[in-house]
Amino acid sequence: MGRRVSVRRTLSLEDDGATFGDVVGELVDWRDGVLTITRRDGSIARVAEAAIVAAKVVPPPVQRLTPTRLQDVAGRSWPAPETAVLGEWLLRAAGGFTRRANSVLALGEPGVEFPEALDRVNNWYRKRGLPTLFQVTHDDPFDRFLDAAGWPAEGHALMRTGRLVRAADVLRDVDASAVRVDGVLTDTWLSLYHHSASASGGAAERHVLQGPPGTLFATVTDPASGTPIAIGRVCVLGRYAGFAAVEVDPAHRRRGHARAIVKALTDRALAGGAVTGWLQVESDNRPARELYNALGFTDHHGYHYRRSPAPPR
Structure with a gap:
């Protein structure tokens, strides 16, 4: 439900074979043996389950990512x-x-x-x-x-983008079995996040981090102490997956934890229908740039902030 689909259905049965037709659009309803599909032009098609000979989820129409x-x-x-x-x-x-x-x-x-x-x-x-x-x-x-x-x-x-299938291919041999992925922000995850003002975070902070539906949090914990040693976040919005907050405790760096986090999140993003990955990285963050360079991410565009020259009164 809610995904773009392509459905092939039987239109008629003739002596010399069947006639088929395809319907492509968003699946908006499915009940009592009937699929309701809204086409791109706004027209509606209703397809009986019994008439379907093939169906699949298809990517949304390609739009230039400006x-x-x-x-x-x-x-x-x-x-x-x-x-x-x-x-x-x-x-x-x-x-x-x-x-x-x-x-x-x-x-x-x-x-x-x-x-x-x-x-x-x-x-x-x-x-x-x-x-x-x-x-x-x-x-x-x-x-x-x-x-x-x-x-x-x-x-x-810099805003950087990359194809998730390429990243998944690069990471295919990475062991991510120790990574736990949650659909909600946990105190364990938050305790390692370096921007957090406190171990439990404030209401505004938790609101921002939790994000919209489709946000996932990855955590690797120390098996002995149960404390987090690596974290990451991905937000899947349609065909786009935004990676953020990939952090590793300094005492546990250079052991492959960051790649394991990214692999787990990439796999989940692909399963959720995302196609393109993106991330925001400060221009001087060399480790992050090197990590995503290896996964095929490239610079999309740059941005910055402008601060008022006058302080608030």
Whole structure:
């Protein structure tokens, strides 16, 4: 249910053989022996189970993965507990937990002139005691506006993408039997996450990390002590799987734990229907870049943050 399918059905039976027809679309209902499929043009087909001769799940229509589209996917995988919309801008606040969840995701036009939009945004963040930050892609016209207005850049990072089937092939011989994958954020996982302010995390932090349905958490624990020694997170949204928070305790590094975490999460993402993997990595994070280079990930686009030159009053 909810997946795109291709169904071949019998249309008629003739003396010289059967006539078949195919239906491709989203399976929206299946009851009383009848499948209801919505085609791409919005038309509806109802197919009797008895008429089906073959069926399979198929990938959704290919859409070019633009920086704007990928930034939107990434934003939805890291949801702030408090948001507001200004045109095509998404204002996010999470009590200061990570820049991503406490910045404006500028994916287009705000619907008003830039100076007025800045006044509204500054006021929104001022009420929450937070500095105003914008997350912008390189060469965005609004980024140039902020640069000219004296907003300093920080947090330079890269968005990287790769085909999950290639990553799975590279990792096929990696032993991931010690990796546990959960569909909910656990205290064990959180205790190793370096961004966590406390062992149990705050409400805003847990909201962001838990993410939308389709978010999975991988953990490797020390068999003797039961403490976590490696963690990772993946968020599957349709055909896209976002990897994050792959961390290994310093005392247990260079033993293959990171690759085991990524293998377990990649396998689960593929099983969930994802095709393309993505991740956000700071430009100077060499270990992470080397890990994903080996899996076939390449740079998709760059982005950074712009901070208000004036502190909140």
